[in-house]
Amino acid sequence: MGTLSVDQSTRVDLRQRTVTDLNQALHQAPAGSQWEVLHPDGQHAIAAGLAAPITVKIEGHVGYFAAGMNEEASVEISGNAGVGVAENMMSGRVHVHGSASQSAGATAHGGLLVIDGDAAARCGISMKGVNIVVGGGVGHMSAFMAQAGALVICGDAGDGLGDSIYEARLYVRGKVGQLGADCVAKEMRPEHLAELSGLLAQAGLDHDPAEFRRYGSARQLYNFHVENAFAY
């Protein structure tokens, strides 16, 4: 396989080229270039490690770690995504039109991840500043140890939501199973309604922010208590 030529608009068929070919070309792509990827067939690590403001449209289902570590790029996936979509994303935008498997947006520091369908378990686990909007529900242990950023869940959330959460903000429109340790319902103040409205708009959703409840940290677990000083 030779090097893919890079035009301003390039279509890559993954039944003709390898994922390595594609990713190498995307890593060298000029800012503003537009890409279309055909027949992803659930292969892993498609469009991972992008670091420039380019646009990538993937037509079909992708495997593990799609758009992982994304920086500045906008990646759109027409189908479902496997484990760890947009994991450790730094900035940019990743939009999954189908559903996502577990650990979507795990450890991500920034940018926006939109999942139109459902996200499975551990969505936003250890998120560190990313904003995630899920059109459907999320599975168990979502936002575990979530540190910063916002997770918007338009459907229901599974058990253990926000377990051991730090300062991430969780907005849930549907039912929550059992809340995780140290995660509690919190007051929805004007700044939260404003943030939620903005995120819903960015995700193309028109739910009324008033239908959501906010959850966050009770700050009993991670703060140091002086009365425990004798334990050290």
Place this chain on the structure above:
Amino acid sequence: MCGIAGLHFRDPALAPRLGELLGGMLRQAAGRGNDSAGVGLYADPATVPPGQSTICLLGGDVGDASDVGDASAGSAANGSANSVASLVAAADPTLEQVTAGRFGQSLVLTARAPEAALEAAALAALPGAVVISRGQSLTVLKGTGEPEALAADWRLADRGGWQGVAHTRMATESAVTPGGSHPFSVGSDQCLVHNGSFSNHESIRKTLVKKGIRFDSLNDTEVGARFVADRLADGATMRQALTDLTRVFDGFYTLLVSSATAFAVVRDAIACKPAIVAETPQLVAVASEYRYLTGLPGIETARIFEPDPEVVYVWERSPSTSQLASTSASAR
């Protein structure tokens, strides 16, 4: 890490393609384990003659038997398989129409006889052999090696049937031996494949041993298969047996469990071992990863979902009808 794949056909027209489609899934599953592999096929016409019993074996002193032979014919090409069939027939003269077929490391015996009689004759004739399946519809072929090479040994592309499971193994809990490879089939026409590892299998094994249940290997998955077989033998439904398993077993698992009437999936409470289900009017498919499914007919419009933790999903086929269209889905 292991790879799981399974197919359950609702459309009988797909039956001739079982081996071809399952083989395509197995090739992808090799990415999650390639030290051993195995398949369980339901009603493969070549290895399960209608109205007969089939048992599959590993090991035993059976020479280099190749191809399919039978006890009455004397073709030179099938000499070794013929001699195996003759040995088994000699061990129990009441057995009728005994045939033997060699598929890589697995040996398939068929006869017009009760499966228990065929099993007893085989073990008498083939010292040291381990029975890896028995029943009226199931064929288990497994062994160590690259999944693709094993599939060629099994002539998998030529195999048919209405349901099949496949497994590729990266061993964690017991040795890389043919006997440690999956599927584990310990009850008539039952088959179980596992991705993960049980952590309390030794204590459950002791409980089952006290009940008089015997084990063929030290593998953790065999304990799961013995547990399910024991529950089913006690009259439990597949759903109840697997619900009981979730209460008793600790550890990581995605299990695909099949019988002559059921095709079932269950994951542990943490559900970190992957599983994906695709349903169409023609078929139900289960895989560890989506990419195994891309070659299946109708996959573009399939309903695709991940099984929820500790929810038992069962697709049933009525045993009283031979029409595959009777298959009905039920979950939860």
